[in-house]
Amino acid sequence: QVQLVESGGGLVEVGGSLRLTCTPSGRAFDTYAMGWIRQVPGKEREFIAVISKDGGQTYYAEFGKGRFFISRDIANSTVYLQMNNLKPEDTAVYYCAADLRLWSVVAAREVDYWGRGTQVTVSS
Numbered sequence: 001q002v003q004l005v006e007s008g009g010g011l012v013e014v015g016g017s018l019r020l021t022c023t024p025s026g027r028a029f030d031t032y033a034m035g036w037i038r039q040v041p042g043k044e045r046e047f048i049a050v051i052s053k054d055g056g057q058t059y060y061a062e063f064g065k066g067r068f069f070i071s072r073d074i075a076n077s078t079v080y081l082q083m084n085n086l087k088p089e090d091t092a093v094y095y096c097a098a099d100l101r102l103w104s105v106v107a108a109r110e111v112d113y114w115g116r117g118t119q120v121t122v123s124s
Contacts, residue, residue: 002026002113004096009118012086016122020081022096022115029077032112033102036070036081038092038120047108048094049081059106086122093117 008020022034035050049060049070058070069082079096096115097105104111 004098004113004115006094006096006115006118009094009120011121011123014087014122014124016086017082017084018086018120020083020094020096020118020120022079022081024077024079024098024113029098030074032077032098032100033105034072034077034079034096034098035105036079036094037097037105037108038090038094039117040092045095045108046092047106050102050105051079052102057102059102083120086120088122088124091121092119094120 003025005023012018031053033050033052036048037045038048039045047061048064051058051070051072055072067085071080095117097111098113099105099111
């Protein structure tokens with residue numbers, strides 16, 4: 001069974017940091033771009049960051065530049081999202097996504113694989 005499993009979410013105070021991890025299993029993801037997308041109930045999915053299959057390219061949403069950093073373990077395609085200086089508006093469910101096309105992750109719509117999500121709550 002192919003899975004993307006997120007971990008590392010939780011409750012953090014304003015200005016704090018969290019590191020999310022996406023652990024893939026069930027198939028090789030070395031040809032897939034992988035990224036993070038978040039969603040607040042009742043709102044549209046929001047692209048956060050994506051990293052190319054070889055780790056050579058990264059793209060970020062404007063709100064994440066300078067605060068969020070995506071990285072990838074090439075050996076096993078585990079993907080990380082380091083989030084710093086968190087704000088209350090960062091509260092959401094954070095999903096890992098994988099797609100053969102990097103721009104599909106950026107579009108935050110139909111991707112090949114989704115994780116189940118991990119809740120991030122930033123308290124003020």
